Amino acid sequence: MAEGHAVHGMAGRVRRLRGQPGRSSGPVTEDFDPGLLDGLVVADAEAHGKHLLVHVEGTAWSGHFHLGMHGAVSVRRHRRALGEDGLPRTDPPVPAGLAWRFLTATYLLQITRPTICELLDPAGVSTLHQRLGPDPLRDDADPEVAVARLHRSRRAIGLLLLDQSVVSGIGNVYRAELLWRARIDPHSPGSAIPVDALRALWQDAIDLMTVGLGAGWIVTHPDQLVAARDLLVREEPVPRWRKNYAVYLRRGRPCPRCGAAVEAERMGLQTAYWCPGCQVLHR
Structure with missing residues (x-):
């Protein structure tokens, strides 16, 4: 399981996407609908202990992720051809265990196999911070x-x-x-x-x-x-x-x-x- 320093490092890498609109995709679950984040802009990312939070402009929702033993966060630059909307024309192949993908004009963020993948409103984010040491x-x-x-x-x-x-x-x-x-x-x-x-x-x-x-x-x-x-x-x-x-x-x-x-x-x-x-x- 990733210790806290590693999750803070992940948050730092996610912050590379700040200010960039992106295409949001992934499986829809009871707790997480990637469509609610589609076309929006990553505002910030933070870690609290082993929990990762991704805050998005234009919505009250924040993505909340806990990687458990096998989860992973990948952030990398890409050179995919862009369409008229300024976003890549095509998506890369879907990796096993994908929970959320956010694809901007220059970066690809993918979170796979987390034990927690949910959207939190501001009250939920506050509750999370309060229950963590x-x-x-x-x-x-x-x-x-x-x-x-x-x-x-x-x-x-x-x-x-x-x-x-x-x-x-x-x-x-x-x-x-x-x-x-x-x-x-x-x-x-x-x-x-x-x-x-x-x-x-x-x-x-x-x-x-x-x-x-x-x-x-x-x-x-x-x-x-x-x-x-x-x-x-x-x-x-x-x-x-x-x-x-x-x-x-x-x-x-x-x-x-x-x-x-x-x-x-x-x-x-x-x-x-x-x-x-x-x-x-x-x-």
Whole structure:
């Protein structure tokens, strides 16, 4: 499943279509009628956690998409011949699982296999934002709200970080690596973790996910982070180096910090990874 930084990257690519009218197509469902967006103009796109919203001028509707495990968003330039209406004369072949296509004079947007594909009115958009927790990559995220939600719960911090109503956008890779970096055992109740430690955890989530957004992939290794930040400051692309995680997918292997064997167990719907040697269980 795409983590939050990836969905923010998708929103950025969709924003390339801003100001361009397009031909809207796709299957009509109970929740989504692409014909309502036909001939209109993409005004903006945004992400909140793992949810993608596409706002369209000339209508109250916004497209709301959640990609789940297998969904994808594709945005690419094309050179198709244009008709008198300024739009391509022909459409490209329909890919498997197409939910929505928006074809402008220069760009092709296609969303395939989402688990959520619906049109929301402004009230629906507001309700969505309200039910989702703060997102480390959104400018309107309140750190103190995130910290308070984590600290007031007796649930394990490993569960809280993946609960999108508590905080949004953090997935399994970031959960494992953030808690290792913070030296916090994922079984620790949120209420048992010092508030300052939760504030530091939130800030680290912002830092790591910002690099992930800029790089286009999850970077958590200290040396790779330094190199990636330097490249991003210089506005240069970050190569896809070999993924080098501390604990994620490293069950039974030595912790790079203390040498203890990394452990793993099912926590919620996904597997949690942690080092029992240097990640403290707060009680």
